Amino acid sequence: MKPKTKRVARKSYSKAARQEQGGHYDLRLYVAGQSPKSLAAFANLKELCEVHLAGKYRIEVIDLVKKPQLARDDQIIAIPTLVRRLPQPIRKIIGDLCDRRQTLIGLELSEKAEN
Amino acid sequence: MVQKKSVTKNRSLPKSPTGIAGLDEITDGGLPKGRPTLVCGSAGCGKSMLGVEFLVRGATEYNEPGVLMTFEELPEDVITNSRSLGFDLDGLVAKKKLFVDYVRVERNEIQETGEYDLAGIFVRLNYAIESIGAKRVVLDTIETLFTGLTNAAILRAELRRLFSWLKEKGVTAIITGEKGDGTLTRNGLEEYVSDCVIMLDHRVVDQVSTRRLRVVKYRGSTHGTNEYPFLIGETGFSVLPISSVGLGHDVSRERISSGIPRLDAMLGGKGFYRGSSVLITGSAGTGKSSLASYFVDAASRRGERSLYFAFEESPQQIVRNMQSIGLDLEPWTDKGLLQFRASRPTLYGLETHLAVMHKQIEEFKPRAVVIDPISNLINTGSVTEVRSMLLRLVDFLKSRKITALFTSLSSRDTDSLEKTEIGISSIMDTWLLLRDIELGGERNRGINVLKSRGMAHSNQIREFIITANGIDIRDVYVGPEGVLTGSMRLAQEARERAEKLERQVEIGSKQRQLERKRAALEAQIAALRAEFEAEEVEVGRVLAQENQLVKQLEIDEVAMSRSRQADKSVAPRNGN
Numbered sequence: 001m002k003p004k005t006k007r008v009a010r011k012s013y014s015k016a017a018r019q020e021q022g023g024h025y026d027l028r029l030y031v032a033g034q035s036p037k038s039l040a041a042f043a044n045l046k047e048l049c050e051v052h053l054a055g056k057y058r059i060e061v062i063d064l065v066k067k068p069q070l071a072r073d074d075q076i077i078a079i080p081t082l083v084r085r086l087p088q089p090i091r092k093i094i095g096d097l098c099d100r101r102q103t104l105i106g107l108e109l110s111e112k113a114e115n
Numbered sequence: 116m117v118q119k120k121s122v123t124k125n126r127s128l129p130k131s132p133t134g135i136a137g138l139d140e141i142t143d144g145g146l147p148k149g150r151p152t153l154v155c156g157s158a159g160c161g162k163s164m165l166g167v168e169f170l171v172r173g174a175t176e177y178n179e180p181g182v183l184m185t186f187e188e189l190p191e192d193v194i195t196n197s198r199s200l201g202f203d204l205d206g207l208v209a210k211k212k213l214f215v216d217y218v219r220v221e222r223n224e225i226q227e228t229g230e231y232d233l234a235g236i237f238v239r240l241n242y243a244i245e246s247i248g249a250k251r252v253v254l255d256t257i258e259t260l261f262t263g264l265t266n267a268a269i270l271r272a273e274l275r276r277l278f279s280w281l282k283e284k285g286v287t288a289i290i291t292g293e294k295g296d297g298t299l300t301r302n303g304l305e306e307y308v309s310d311c312v313i314m315l316d317h318r319v320v321d322q323v324s325t326r327r328l329r330v331v332k333y334r335g336s337t338h339g340t341n342e343y344p345f346l347i348g349e350t351g352f353s354v355l356p357i358s359s360v361g362l363g364h365d366v367s368r369e370r371i372s373s374g375i376p377r378l379d380a381m382l383g384g385k386g387f388y389r390g391s392s393v394l395i396t397g398s399a400g401t402g403k404s405s406l407a408s409y410f411v412d413a414a415s416r417r418g419e420r421s422l423y424f425a426f427e428e429s430p431q432q433i434v435r436n437m438q439s440i441g442l443d444l445e446p447w448t449d450k451g452l453l454q455f456r457a458s459r460p461t462l463y464g465l466e467t468h469l470a471v472m473h474k475q476i477e478e479f480k481p482r483a484v485v486i487d488p489i490s491n492l493i494n495t496g497s498v499t500e501v502r503s504m505l506l507r508l509v510d511f512l513k514s515r516k517i518t519a520l521f522t523s524l525s526s527r528d529t530d531s532l533e534k535t536e537i538g539i540s541s542i543m544d545t546w547l548l549l550r551d552i553e554l555g556g557e558r559n560r561g562i563n564v565l566k567s568r569g570m571a572h573s574n575q576i577r578e579f580i581i582t583a584n585g586i587d588i589r590d591v592y593v594g595p596e597g598v599l600t601g602s603m604r605l606a607q608e609a610r611e612r613a614e615k616l617e618r619q620v621e622i623g624s625k626q627r628q629l630e631r632k633r634a635a636l637e638a639q640i641a642a643l644r645a646e647f648e649a650e651e652v653e654v655g656r657v658l659a660q661e662n663q664l665v666k667q668l669e670i671d672e673v674a675m676s677r678s679r680q681a682d683k684s685v686a687p688r689n690g691n
Contacts, residue, residue, distance in 0.1 A: 021548050032234040040229075064235065068242035075219045078264070079234035094264075095229035106226030 025057035026086035032079045033065045037096045041080035044097035128335045130287040131287040137354030141339040151288040155299045156315030162291040166253035168351045171202045173251045174212035180215045181251035182243040186259035190215045200351045201305045214243040220263030233273040252288040261302045278307045281654045310334045325464035344466035364514040374409030377588035383570035390516040399548030403522035406483045408437045414483040415447035421483035423455045426491040430455035441585045447557025460491040483518045490524040544568045552600045559601035
């Protein structure tokens with residue numbers, strides 16, 4: 001596990017990583033069945049990605065009711081959980097993503113949002 | 116699933132045995148079956164170990180597979196740590212008896228936005244339970260969630276849901292929690308888990324640590340309410356519910372030898388009662404350990420196992436020292452009949468010593484136990500603590516019909532000795548006092564039976580002699596000169612022997628004198644008899660002569676009258 005680095009340093013690192021990987025976003029949304037929170041999270045995520053990451057993202061929805069073993073493999077505690085698998089490092093955002101600003105911070109997209 | 120379970124529990128609360136030594140006795144059968152139990156305590160008190168052992172015992176002894184969900188320790192660490200207790204978690208995992216899931220909660224990795232629930236944990240737990248058919252679950256320590264997630268309201272609601280869900284699943288669960296300031300757990304888990312709460316404690320008093328366990332509450336069940344010492348040893352957890360023994364134990368009428376025939380004679384002729392507790396007090400160098408060694412030697416000769424707790428000497432030293440008085444304990448240790456357990460009294464606290472002894476006695480199952488000496492243990496605790504510890508130890512030993520011999524070092528002043536030992540002596544059935552007797556510039560050992568319940572014991576002080584050939588108990592000299600021991604006794608005995616010899620010589624000469632007198636008298640008698648016989652012969656001869664003379668006279672008379680022509684016949688003189 002990485003020691004907690006300063007936010008500024010991490011930001012510049014992830015910026016570099018993003019450039020290397022062509023700015024592609026690989027996102028996974030973990031849900032459990034068709035719960036309202038899960039549906040809300042998916043809707044919120046979809047909308048946000050369309051606005052900020054149009055054309056360079058991929059969303060994979062994983063239903064833990066169907067694939068429970070993945071909860072252990074990917075260290076999922078809460079539902080819904082959004083995992084940014086790419087760009088590195090892995091980031092986790094839990095909740096229904098109703099707060100767009102928080103979500104953007106979580107995805108380290110806040111600068112772009114302000115732009 | 117829940118319904119099926121609840122049908123079976125109609126009268127008394129069904130329980131799930133933990134398999135942990137002692138804990139099931141305190142909880143009267145185990146943890147509440149199908150319900151969560153909270154185990155709380157400060158850091159390092161053994162919460163996790165309790166949880167792990169609960170699962171391991173369940174899997175190996177009760178065929179109840181278990182799930183360990185760890186929030187703090189990595190699974191590899193848990194596996195390594197429990198290997199030191201002899202648990203093979205890897206093997207259990209491979210056999211599908213155990214499922215280990217590590218839940219990583221790292222605050223700086225997680226961003227919270229909006230509403231969420233802990234369905235992830237539910238899913239994982241459910242998957243784990245279903246995949247091995249688990250009956251037991253340990254959550255260690257779920258409070259970590261409070262540090263990883265900020266929304267306490269959601270957390271509390273979810274925990275409440277989690278615990279009721281666990282009940283629904285019918286699994287017996289242990290939830291561990293860190294002790295908080297003035298509360299059982301830091302985040303108030305006791306609010307949600309209220310069926311059974313067990314508190315562990317790790318206290319350090321005078322730089323000596325003692326682990327203790329207490330059942331704070333157990334809804335719907337009786338349970339021991341005391342604080343019980345517990346150990347985490349090579350074979351896992353063990354709790355000691357020994358204060359619960361009480362006085363209900365059976366007593367034995369069987370008598371066993373102390374190893375010294377003369378001491379047996381002092382004890383009503385037969386020795387100690389089996390299962391009794393014997394205290395030997397004495398000042399330094401009075402032979403307490405030697406007496407104890409004779410006792411274990413006698414037990415070994417009977418083919419009984421004995422356990423010797425040495426707090427002063429190492430086993431080798433005891434064996435060597437006993438060889439110097441002609442007692443060889445080595446064959447018994449080789450045969451496995453005798454085991455020594457040596458440790459320094461300051462190694463652990465009193466309670467822990469008790470716990471260790473309890474455990475070792477349970478493992479070795481001896482019929483005789485020696486604790487040499489208890490006075491060293493006394494230094495590690497207060498008088499009340501020592502008394503309560505000894506009481507529990509004695510009760511425990513009595514319940515197992517184990518004859519126990521305690522030695523105790525006391526000050527030389529015999530009066531204060533009897534006073535200071537009052538607390539302990541009342542627990543003991545037999546009390547032997549070894550004392551110094553100082554006389555004539557030397558010190559000798561004396562032994563007497565101060566008390567011995569249930570037998571007519573000797574009230575005499577005997578001299579206790581340790582020689583190269585073993586222990587000898589002798590009568591002391593009691594006479595006009597007072598009580599004498601050692602060389603004074605020897606001197607007195609020599610003097611008496613001399614006097615006796617003298618008297619014997621005197622008697623001999625008197626006898627010889629008598630003989631001589633008798634001989635002289637007899638010679639005199641013989642002479643007299645000879646004289647008399649000579650006289651007798653002489654008298655006979657004279658008489659015969661006289662008779663001859665008389666006859667001659669008659670003949671002469673007849674001849675005379677005939678010659679005188681007498682007309683009258685002459686009558687014979689003898690009248691016949």
